[in-house]
Amino acid sequence: MTTEQPGLFDIPEKKAEKPPEARKIIKSRPQIPFLPGVKYYESFPEIIDIEMLRQKASGCNGCGLRENCQQVVFGSGNTRSGIMFIGEGPGRDEDIQGIPFVGRAGQLLDKILAAADFDRQEVYIANVVKCRPPENRLPRTEEVQRCRNYLEAQIRIIQPKIIICLGSLATKTVIDPKAKITEVRGKWFNRQDIMIMGTFHPAALLRNEHYKRPVWEDFKLIRQAFASLDIK
Ligand code: SF4
Numbered sequence: 001m002t003t004e005q006p007g008l009f010d011i012p013e014k015k016a017e018k019p020p021e022a023r024k025i026i027k028s029r030p031q032i033p034f035l036p037g038v039k040y041y042e043s044f045p046e047i048i049d050i051e052m053l054r055q056k057a058s059g060c061n062g063c064g065l066r067e068n069c070q071q072v073v074f075g076s077g078n079t080r081s082g083i084m085f086i087g088e089g090p091g092r093d094e095d096i097q098g099i100p101f102v103g104r105a106g107q108l109l110d111k112i113l114a115a116a117d118f119d120r121q122e123v124y125i126a127n128v129v130k131c132r133p134p135e136n137r138l139p140r141t142e143e144v145q146r147c148r149n150y151l152e153a154q155i156r157i158i159q160p161k162i163i164i165c166l167g168s169l170a171t172k173t174v175i176d177p178k179a180k181i182t183e184v185r186g187k188w189f190n191r192q193d194i195m196i197m198g199t200f201h202p203a204a205l206l207r208n209e210h211y212k213r214p215v216w217e218d219f220k221l222i223r224q225a226f227a228s229l230d231i232k
Contacts, residue, residue: 003031003032003033003039003040004032004033004036004037004038004039005032005033005034005035005036005037005038005191006036007036007037007175007176007177007178007179008036008175008176008179008189008191008196009176009178009179010036010176031045032192033152034152034155034156034191034192034194035148035151035152035155035173035174036173036174036176036177037145037148037177038148038149038152042149043149043152043153043156044056044149044150044153047153047157048157049157050079050154050157050158053074053150053153053154053157054074054075056150057072057074057130057150058071058072058074060072060130060150062146062147063129063131063142063143063146063147064143065089065129065131065132065133065134065139065143065147066131068131068132068134069090069095069131069132070095070096070132071095071098072098072130072131073090073094073095073098073099073100073127073130073131073132074098074126074130074150075100075124075125075126075127075154076099076100076124076125076126077120077121077122077123077124077125078121078122078123078124079124079157079158080158081122081123081124081158081160082160082161082162082226082229082231083118083123083124083160083161083162083163083164083222083226083231084123084124084125084126084154084155084158084160084162084163084164085101085109085123085124085125085126085163085164085166086125086126086127086128086151086163086164086165086166086170086173086174087100087101087125087126087127087128087166087167087170087201088127088128088129088138088139088166088167088169088170088201089127089128089129089130089131089132089133089139089169090127090129090130090131090132091103091105091132091136092132092136093106094106094132095131095132100125100126100127101125101202104203104206105201105202105203105206106202108202108205108206109125109166109202112202112215112216112219115216115219116219116220116222116223117223118223118226124154124158124160126151126154127151127170128144128147128148128151128169128170128173129143129144129147130147130150131147138169139169144169144173148173151173155194160194161193161194161195161229161231162194162195162196162197162222162225162226162229162231163194163195163196163197164196164197164198164199164222165196165197165198165199166199166200166201166202167181167198167200167201167203167204168180168181168201170198170201171184171185171198174196174198175189175196175198179198181198181199181200184198185197185198185199185200185214185218186199186214186217186218186221188221188225195225195229197218197221197222199214199215199218199219199222200214200215
């Protein structure tokens with residue numbers, strides 16, 4: 001029996017109903033990772049504390065990205081938050097400051113969060129890869145495959161109720177490798193009792209202002225869901 005999480009698109013729509021006992025066993029089996037493709041034993045299952053995980057990541061040389069960046073940009077915000085935002089990877093400003101989403105795209109994200117009545121300090125923000133790709137190129141498949149183990153562990157430790165994927169890479173990494181952001185954005189998915197939505201990356205809004213309206217529509221849904229779950 002596989003312990004790997006399938007992408008959401010690989011789950012048959014109509015599954016045979018399992019008897020209650022079987023459902024209970026599946027729900028209580030913690031070694032099934034959250035992210036598609038992640039192997040449980042590679043996602044630092046022995047680490048149960050976010051600070052320990054941060055330290056582990058800060059010494060990581062798991063892929064070639066660490067050679068060319070200044071530091072590992074682990075994540076920031078409230079580690080007890082019910083909502084987590086996941087972007088692609090650090091850019092130049094993030095690499096200098098060691099904090100995700102602090103450049104132009106980050107400033108726009110702050111504005112979007114504020115407009116949707118979120119305080120940046122109350123949410124948790126991380127990226128799929130923790131080290132800056134040279135010249136801000138897209139992270140390569142093998143780099144994502146290495147680094148998503150940290151993201152898996154972050155999700156496992158923080159236990160958000162809502163995950164928002166900012167952009168295509170996060171959407172493919174979290175929802176399904178075959179997911180297209182233009183098709184899935186604004187739609188809720190559910191896995192392991194976590195609500196997941198993809199929306200456009202703030203950097204895409206800076207390049208194309210036609211994305212502003214759909215992103216605002218998505219954030220209204222996100223605010224509604226956050227309020228209805230009565231989470232902090
Ligand atoms: S990008 Fe991730 S896997 Fe690669 S060196 Fe940095 S922390 Fe390690």
